[in-house]
Every structure is written in C-alpha cells, then in structure tokens.
Amino acid sequence: MLSAKLAFRNMLAHRQRSRIMFVVIGLVSFVVFLFMAFSDGQLHNFKTGVIALTDPAADVVVSARGFKTAAEQGEDFRELSSHSVEGYPAVLRELRALPYVKRAATPTTPVPMNLVAHGLRHENFTLRGVDPDQAYLVREHLRMKEGSFFGASDEPEIILHYKTASTTHLRPGDAVTLSGKNLFGQVVVQQARFKGYFVGEQDIPNLAELGFVNMAAYRLVSGFAPHETLSLFVELRPGEGKAGAIQKLGEWAAERGFDLEFWDYDRQPRSTLRVHALMRVYDLLRLILQSMSVVVLTIVTFGIMSVVSVNLQDRRREIGTYYCLGSEKGFLIRLYTLELLMINLAAAVAGVLAGLAVRQVVQSLRIQTEESGLQFLFGGSHLTMGVSVGTVIFVLSSIVVVTFATAVTTLGSRLQVSPVAALRETE
DSSP states (O other), X not given: OHHHHHHHXXXXXXXXXXXXXXXXHHHHHHHHHHHHHHHHHHHHHHIIIIIHHHSOOOSEEEEETTHHHHHHTTOOHHHHHXXXXXXXXXXXXXHHHSTTEEEEEOOOOOEEEEEEETTEEEEEEEEEEEOGGGTHHHHTTEEEEEEOOOOSOSSOXXXXXXXXXXXXXXXXXXXXXXXXXXXXXXXXXXXXXXEEEEEESSOOGGGGGEEEEEHHHHHXXXXXXXXXXXXXXXXXXXXXXXXXXXXXXXXXXXXXXXXXXEEEGGGOOGGGOOOOTHHHHHHHHXXXXXXXXXXXXXXXXXXHHHHHHHHXXXXXXXXXXXXXXXXXXXHHHHHHHHHXXXXXXXXHHHHHHHHHHHHHHHHHHTOBOOOHHHHHHHTSSBOOOOOOHHHXXXXXXXXXXXXXHHIIIIIHHHTOOOHHHHHHHHO
C-alpha cells in the first residue's frame, strides 16, 4: 500500500514526464489493438462467410466406428465410405432430442462437377447438397440475389453464386447439365433446373466456384445412398463441455445399440477437415500482424528505456532522499516499477477504449466492397473490426512485458547511488 501511495505521488510530482509516457503507450496500445481488431474481423468474416456456408457449426463429430482411424491413416474415399453412418436420419432425430444438444446436422461431402448451360461448358464447380430439414444452416449465411431458394420439388435443382451470371447467362427455370465423376469414380451426366443466384452474407471471390443442389440432385451426383453419410456434426448447448458431452454421447450410443464413435471437432484428422485452405492464409496474416505488433513494442521498449533513464537521472535528488530515509535498493526498484506499471496500464486501457470507439464507428459505417482484392483482404465483402478477449489480453499483457523489461534493464543501473552521493544530492 505504501509503495502504491508513493508511486502515485511520484506520478503527480512529475506530471509532464508521466503524460509523455502515457501518450506514447496509449498510442502504441491503440495501434496494436486496431491491428488485432482488423485481424479478428478477417477471421470473423471468413468463419461466418465461407466456413459457415460449407460447414455447419459443430463441437462434436459423430461417425461410424473405424472411420476416424481410417481417416488418420490417410485411406482413400472409397475406404472411408465403407465406414459411413447408415440410417442416419433416425440417429439425427434421437441426437436432436438429447437435452445437451443444441443442433445436429449432416455435412455433405463436396462434389466437383462441370456444368453445361446454353451449349457452353463451365468447369470446376464444387457442389454441396442442402437437406430440406437443415436448410437453415445455409439460409442463415446467404441471400438470393435473383430467383428463389429450393422448394419442395423432387426435381433436381441448383443455385449458383451471382458472379457466375456473366459467364453462364442462366435465368431461373433454365435447364442445366451436370457432368463429371461422382465421389466413387463413376461417370455422371445429370439434368437439373436452375433456381437462381445467391450471394453470401460475407462474400469473397472463391464463393464463385461454389454451388448448392437440393438432395434430389445431390444423391444423383454424389453416389451416396439416400440414408447414408460419412459423419454427423453436433453443436452443444452453451456451457456444455465437450469432454463431458462426448462421454455422455458414448453412453447414449451404447444404450441405444448404435455402433458410433464421437470426437472433438477441433481435433479432426487432417484428411477429414473441410475447412477451406484460405483459413490458413488468414491465420498467417494474423501471425504477421502479431509479429508487427511485437516489433513495434520492441522499438517502443527501447524508447521507454531511454525516457526512464533520463527521468531517473534528473530525479537523483528524489532517489537520494529515499536513501537518506533508510530505503533499500530493492524497495526503490519495486516503487519505480509500480509507478511505470500504473502509467503504462492506464495508458493501455485508454488505448484499448479508444480502439473500441473507432471500431464502433467503423462498424456503423458498414463499409462494403465488390472489388475482389479488398474482399480477400477483408475476409469478406464488409470491412469488419472484430474484438475478442484474446486481443485485449494480448495488448495489456504486451504492455506489462514492456514495463517489466524496462524495469529490469534500466532501474538497477540508475538506482546505484551511494549514500554519500545521495547526501550531496539533497544539500
């Protein structure tokens, strides 16, 4: 308590230097926070855009026993498909009835197909099936720009990204031909009805290669039997732990006689992950921004060391007084470290609050673009400044590290004042 009171008194007694350090640390914290908020926004856009359209939110993966081992061993698709969950609709119904399960869904394996429209061949589309009972998983993250979403028809239907309109020249109701090989290597030529163009709520150029088909079309182009799927995804209710839920799911399956296994979605074998490769790009961009922040903080650390060194040189009289009053060097190191910490943490909090205010302004502006390069940079069609607990902790902990680095490298040498010299300073 005494150290805190003395540190606060020192801050007030040296207001000008305290203000300088406060402004410097505040600006650095503000810049670092904006760096990380931009990165948070990129990841948020990508997860709620591409990832949300291709994979439903999940905590636990449900598969037939043996599937995970085969995936970890790098088995090909035909081998993996021998471990499919048969009769999955019944399993889904029972999963959804469990009190700790929020949602259970069937992720559809993407099928590469070519498309023929108006006599022209368009290659490299990735088609995903949409189960009518789970259409909300897709509808939550896209809107129809032209035409309509799938209806109740048993006729094969398809929707495409609006950016393909300039090349396919399709209109709702047109007939298209899907051609290629299904997931089992068999040649497929299938007619489908074009329903319309969609746009993702968070759009990026790569979505132009994505198309959705209803289950009538998906069963024909994928080769899966009507009640067959590779895995199920389970989203748990808030507050439900994964480990506990996996144990309860195992007990439930044993009781119901289902030969299933359950595993953490975040620990899927690499070969089963459906996360787009671009996710790794945004993770790398975040790492680059964090590295830039560390470089900035390192430079600032050296600057702060210089300021503190000069500051203590000018405060030798004050230091001499403390020595004359019987203070020891260890006490003075703690005192001046606490003074630095109080200034720097207050400045860091002010920088974070200023960053939050700027973020709020940017969010209210709803900056949107259709330019491909900017969409890639933003992680979506909107500029989003995200915020996470991790970002705030990163900023505050970085400033704490800067403070202690300054204290360790500077205070020890500057507080080496002999008692005789201290007495002379006070005369």
